[in-house]
Structures are given as structure tokens and as C-alpha cells.
Amino acid sequence: xxxxxxxxGRTVSMNxxxxxxxxxxxxxxxxxxxxxxxxxxxxxxxxxxxxxxxxSIQNKNIQAMLLxxxxxxxxxxDLTKRAHAGLCLRCSISYPILKACQTxxxxxxxxxxxxxxxxxxxxxxxxGKALAILDAEGKxxxxxxxxxxxxxxxxxxxxVEVLRTYKPCSPARMSLDNWAFLQTKxxxxxxxxxxxxxxxxxxxxxxxxxxxxxxxxxxSDRDGHLIKVFHAVYRRDRRQQQQVSRCLDPTKPQLDxxxxxxxxxxxLIQGADQLLxxxxxxxxxxxxxxxxxxxxxxxxxxxxxxxxxLRVDLPSEATDTLDAEEQEFLEFLNQQLYLVLTxxxxxxxxxxxxxxxxxxxxxxxxxxxxxxxxxxYCEGLSLRDVGAQLGMSSWDQTRRILNPGEILSKxxxxxxxxxxxxxxxxxxxxxxVSKPPEPSYLRTLTEQIEAFVDAEIFVEAASEIKAGKxxxxxxxxxxxxxHYIEQKA
Numbered sequence: 054x055x056x057x058x059x060x061x062g063r064t065v066s067m068n069x070x071x072x073x074x075x076x077x078x079x080x081x082x083x084x085x086x087x088x089x090x091x092x093x094x095x096x097x098x099x100x101x102x103x104x105x106x107x108x109s110i111q112n113k114n115i116q117a118m119l120l121x122x123x124x125x126x127x128x129x130x131d132l133t134k135r136a137h138a139g140l141c142l143r144c145s146i147s148y149p150i151l152k153a154c155q156t157x158x159x160x161x162x163x164x165x166x167x168x169x170x171x172x173x174x175x176x177x178x179x180x181g182k183a184l185a186i187l188d189a190e191g192k193x194x195x196x197x198x199x200x201x202x203x204x205x206x207x208x209x210x211x212x213v214e215v216l217r218t219y220k221p222c223s224p225a226r227m228s229l230d231n232w233a234f235l236q237t238k239x240x241x242x243x244x245x246x247x248x249x250x251x252x253x254x255x256x257x258x259x260x261x262x263x264x265x266x267x268x269x270x271x272x273s274d275r276d277g278h279l280i281k282v283f284h285a286v287y288r289r290d291r292r293q294q295q296q297v298s299r300c301l302d303p304t305k306p307q308l309d310x311x312x313x314x315x316x317x318x319x320x321l322i323q324g325a326d327q328l329l330x331x332x333x334x335x336x337x338x339x340x341x342x343x344x345x346x347x348x349x350x351x352x353x354x355x356x357x358x359x360x361x362x363l364r365v366d367l368p369s370e371a372t373d374t375l376d377a378e379e380q381e382f383l384e385f386l387n388q389q390l391y392l393v394l395t396x397x398x399x400x401x402x403x404x405x406x407x408x409x410x411x412x413x414x415x416x417x418x419x420x421x422x423x424x425x426x427x428x429x430y431c432e433g434l435s436l437r438d439v440g441a442q443l444g445m446s447s448w449d450q451t452r453r454i455l456n457p458g459e460i461l462s463k464x465x466x467x468x469x470x471x472x473x474x475x476x477x478x479x480x481x482x483x484x485x486v487s488k489p490p491e492p493s494y495l496r497t498l499t500e501q502i503e504a505f506v507d508a509e510i511f512v513e514a515a516s517e518i519k520a521g522k523x524x525x526x527x528x529x530x531x532x533x534x535x536h537y538i539e540q541k542a
């Protein structure tokens with residue numbers, strides 16, 4: 054993203070040390086961005102006095118010194134200095150905490166009814182006023198009063214919890230910023246919010262119908278049997294009847310058949326009402342599972358050491374500190390990206406249907422286009438199986454009619470073209486680009502937009518299509534497409 058700003062003729066970056074005394078906190082007004090940046094004089098005074106000879110050196114060196122002082126176990130260590138060092142660290146990690154919320158917003162755009170502002174109260178609860186340290190065992194937050202005495206914290210600050218769970222001496226440790234980023238995404242209350250609010254568009258039956266083998270591994274044996282018999286009856290009937298509409302409640306005959314199958318597996322269920330209740334309980338449990346399991350983790354396991362390490366393929370600026378102006382551009386870019394993605398999917402699909410209707414050979418299949426995409430993306434069927442269910446003569450005919458790869462390419466082109474205009478308008482409004490822009494600038498900007506949208510959306514989407522059997526349609530593109538299909542069902 055910074056490449057865009059460099060091409061606008063401007064580089065935005067915070068002073069290397071100022072992030073340790075400028076905190077990102079929840080906006081009291083509740084309006085606008087939902088957060089505000091505030092300078093903490095106490096942190097600045099401490100940093101400039103304690104490390105006056107170090108403020109011109111790299112950010113990481115300052116952070117290392119602050120970490121050493123905050124986690125010091127020496128009895129003679131001044132508790133006030135430890136608390137001040139912690140305050141500086143709390144300021145610095147408030148930015149990756151914010152960015153994690155904005156990342157969640159962008160990852161689930163189009164499939165949720167929330168914004169990142171709704172997530173901030175769960176994790177951005179530090180106003181920078183309290184002085185906090187950890188107890189001798191590093192298990193509890195302690196507050197430091199004006200007399201230098203400690204007492205148990207009655208209110209847990211999330212940033213201090215991030216510091217409490219961080220292991221600075223572990224050989225497998227992540228950077229503190231990346232740890233804050235990851236801990237935010239794993240915050241229990243935030244995940245609960247996402248599971249209950251962010252995914253309301255999926256009914257219990259649609260959720261159970263889409264359960265894959267990796268989900269079964271997380272269930273008890275009894276719940277696993279419930280899912281398997283549900284698939285054996287409910288999914289079977291939907292496929293046999295070629296249903297591509299919304300998932301309706303199981304019928305009484307279906308429930309009775311499931312009960313009989315469960316009995317043969319040694320699971321006793323007393324009646325249809327009890328089975329419905331049990332299935333709904335499994336669906337609730339699935340909603341509360343880790344919402345990030347379908348997305349790439351920040352970490353991978355090193356097979357040689359057994360430790361988890363930060364993925365080396367992540368961009369180096371993934372959790373860099375963002376100042377207010379750069380953050381504003383990031384929000385603008387993400388907002389535009391998902392708006393044009395949704396619009397492009399709708400336009401391309403409608404254009405493909407219109408093209409089929411004009412074709413003498415394929416016009417009868419125009420009404421099968423969206424149902425076919427639903428079977429391919431929502432039900433996970435292969436093109437061969439989709440064609441068989443929709444009465445198409447061969448795999449080749451199905452590919453020519455649906456052609457997921459061609460749709461993806463056209464959506465990608467549309468997204469790039471639609472992103473170019475608002476970015477240019479914003480750049481020209483801020484005086485970064487001439488009117489009209491130079492052809493070389495347009496060419497370079499287009500190439501960078503292509504690289505950006507590919508990294509954010511289309512590389513993963515293309516990999517799904519090429520995966521063959523047992524493909525997992527969980528990319529951002531697939532999520533948007535499935536959401537559109539559900540609306541049209």
C-alpha cells in the first residue's frame with residue numbers, strides 16, 4: 054500500500070520513537086473513525102529521559118530496551134520505571150491492535166453486518182492513564198498507585214494482557230507487534246461477537262450442510278455422528294432433488310431416518326424434537342469455533358524445531374505502525390476494493406447470463422447458470438457432478454457454460470478498472486497527481502493495483518479453482534460470490 058503513496062509523490066511514516074508515546078484509543082464521541090490518536094506526556098518524558106541516547110537508533114532497539122525493563126525480575130528494579138516502560142509498550146502495540154480489527158473488517162467484507170468500529174471496544178480499552186505491571190509470576194495485572202504501591206487490577210487492559218502473554222525470551226517468539234496483531238484476532242469476546250453477529254446470514258442447516266472433514270476433527274464422537282447422519286440424509290436429499298435454494302428445516306421423515314441411523318451407530322436420540330435441539334447445539338458450537346480456521350494463519354510450524362514461527366511470506370510491512378493519514382488511505386483503499394468486488398461480481402454474472410440467453414446453443418442453460426455456480430462454490434461439487442445434476446451432456450459443455458476461471462478473470466479486470474478511477478480522484482484532490490495524469494503514471498499505478506488485488510483476493514481464488522477434488526471455497530472472492538448467490542436463491 055505504501056507503493057501507492059510513494060507514487061503519489063509522498064512518503065508517510067511516524068517518527069521512529071513517537072509511536073512509544075502516542076496511543077491509539079477508543080474515541081469517546083463514538084463518531085467518525087471510532088478511534089483517535091493521543092499523545093501521552095508521561096511516556097514521552099520517560100522515554101526521552103531514560104533513553105535519550107537511543108532515540109535516534111532503530112525502533113527495534115528502543116523496543117528491546119523497553120521490553121527488558123518491563124519484564125525485569127530484579128528486586129531492586131524501580132517499579133515505577135517498569136510501569137513507565139510498559140506504558141510506552143502499550144502505546145506501540147495499540148496500532149497493530151487497531152490494524153487487526155481493520156483486517157477483520159476487510160476479510161469479512163460482504164459477509165457481515167459490522168464495521169471495524171464495532172470491534173474496537175473489545176480490545177482498544179486503554180486510555181493510557183493507569184500505570185500497570187505484572188506480578189512476580191507474570192500471571193496477573195497489577196496497578197501502581199501514586200505512592201508506588203501495587204494492588205490487583207480491577208479492570209484488565211487488553212494491551213497489558215498482550216504483554217502478559219508475550220514471551221520475550223522464547224526462541225520461537227514472534228515480534229511484539231505481530232503477537233499483538235494475533236492476540237487481537239484471537240480475543241474470545243471478539244470471536245464470540247463475530248460468530249453470533251458476523252455470520253447471521255447462514256442458517257443452522259446451511260452451516261451443518263457445509264461442514265467439512267477438518268471441522269469434524271474438532272467435534273466429539275457423538276457430535277461427529279450427528280453431522281454424518283445429517284449429511285447422509287439431508288445433503289443426499291438436496292442433491293437428489295437438485296435443490297439450490299436456501300436450506301429449509303429438516304422434515305419429519307428426514308429426522309426419523311437420522312434417528313434410525315444414529316441408533317445403528319450407538320447414539321440414542323429420543324424423538325425428532327430432541328434431535329433438532331441436538332443439531333442446533335452442534336451448529337452453535339461450530340459458530341463459536343475459531344473464525345480464522347479457514348484463513349491462513351500468521352504462523353506456521355517449523356518441522357525441524359517444532360516451534361511456531363511467523364510466516365516468511367508475509368509482507369514486511371504487515372504490522373508496521375500506521376499514522377493517521379496512512380491509516381485513512383488504508384481504510385479508503387479497503388473500502389473501495391470490496392465495494393467494486395461486489396459490484397464486479399454482479400455485473401459479470403449478469404453479463405454471462407445475458408450472453409447465454411443470446412446463444413442458440415446454450416440459451417436453455419441460462420437459468421442453470423446461478424444454480425450451477427451454487428453447486429460448484431457452495432456445495433463443493435466438481436464441474437462434472439454439476440453438469441450431471443443440471444442435465445448437461447459432458448464436463449466440457451459444463452465448463453463452457455459455467456467457466457469459473459473465465460468469470461474470475463473478468464471480475465479481476467473489472468475490479469482493477471473500477472479501482473483506478475477513485476484512487477486517481479483522491480490523488481488529484483490532494484494535489485499528488487497532475488490533471489490529466491501522465492501515461493507512464495497511469496501505467497505504473499495500474500500495475501500496482503493489479504499486484505495489490507492479486508495479493509489480496511485473486512491469487513487465492515485462482516488456487517481454489519485449480520485445486521481439483523476436495524477444494525475448499527473459502528477465499529474472499531468465493532465468500533463474496535457465495536453471498537451474491539445466496540441473495541439470488
